[in-house]
Amino acid sequence: MKKITLYFLLLAGTGKTLYAQNNFGIYNPQLNSESIFNTPKPGGLLNNFEFILPKGNRMMLELSSIHQLKRFPNIDSLLKKVLVDLEPFKDSINNQLSIKRIDCIVGATNNKIRIIQHQPTADYYSIKNKEVTQLKTDQDTLRIRLMLPSYVKGVIINGEKKTELLRPCFVTLIVNNIDDLKNLQENYFTNAINNLLMKDLQKAFSGDKEKWESGTYYALYSIEANKRFIPDNIRHFAWGRSRGLDVAVSVGLQYAKGSWISSAAVGLSYFAKNSNGNKNSFSILYEPYFFFSKDISNNTVVNRNDFIAFAFHNEFKVYNTPKINYQNISLGYLVNRNGNWLEKNTFKFTLPGLQTKNVLLEPEFIFNDFFKNFTPSLKLSLHFE
Secondary structure, rough: HHHHHHHHHHHHHHHHHHHHHHOOOOOOOHHHHEEEEEEEOOOOOOOEEEEOOOHHHEEEEEEOOOOHHHOOHHHHHHHHHHHHHHHHHHOOOOOOOOEEEEEEEEEEOEEEEEEEEEEEOOEEEEOOOEEEEEEEEOOOEEEEEEEEEEEEEEEEEOOOEEEEEEEEEEEEEEEEEEEHHHHHHOHHHHHHHHHHHHHHHHHHHHHHOOHHHHOOOEEEEEEEOOEEEEEOHHHHHHOOOOOOEEEEEEEEEEEEEEEOOOOOOOOEEEEEOOOEEEEEEEEEEEEEEEEEEEOOOEEEEEEEEEEEEEEEEEEEEEEEOOOEEEEEEEEEEEOOOOOOOOOOOOEEEOOEEEEEEEEEEEEEEEEEOOOOOEEEEEEEEEEEE
16 A cells, blocks of 8 residues: 555656646746747748958848838948937946847837846956956947837737738948947948848839748848859748749750760759758759760760659758758659660669759669669759749
């Protein structure tokens, strides 16, 4: 009996511990300050544009919808107003070595400000010609939140159909020192956005089509170099639908079956992107393969063999570096046979290869029936977008 009682006490104690450790926010609610000043958290919105500034500084635009860019205020004027609001606190934040995060909520009638400031966990120094200088290694952050109209579809509030709702967007500045923001050139950020971001987006906005409002957008620019680093192809990464159909077209070249083989591919591709940087594509392709030989009169003979193929292609974009990882596989079946190059019931498949921009080098294997006449090759493809 004692053993049974002890067992139930242990079970009850274990259940209570697990119950207390849940993280639904009921027993461990978010601090009011975090709810007011840090919701959503940095990087929590689907549309992000990052600008590299001189001396390792950065600016980021975070938008609930790309639609908000058309209502965005002049960033330089907005920044000046925020810096004026910070003037009463200049004595408390004038420590050049402290690390500061300042959150500012810009409202219709009043602004709210949160200042978080702390000393570095260690002391850092530079020594040159026996002269010691104390260093500040970590950067300051100024995050400004606005509420701007965002396009919505099919939302009904109090019996009224809405096409726009106020949703948050942010301007975030990560700088070596907050004071550096006072010394920027006139219209510094406005000119950069117009010359880089808006120039890229003007075609999307020209027709003001709803499909652009539902896209997921990301781009990385350098203001000093006056160029876009990411993406290489603006059509697929900086803007566009989060999913849809594209036409897939490519040409290829490889050596297999004792002959140089040229090929082409045309088909439809369904793509789906998410906010983590993944783009998955599923394609159905018609692929004619052209085999070349000489007849007894030394004339060139071309035999065309046609495949129907299914392909999967994954592209993963790394936001903070100009790097894109690719994964691709495909499986094809021979539907039209000419000459003696391939047997009936011939299959082909490819494995992940190397890709740079729209050029792909991938291993391809051709066989018939259950891996008879198995032939490996390397296929070089050029994909058109």
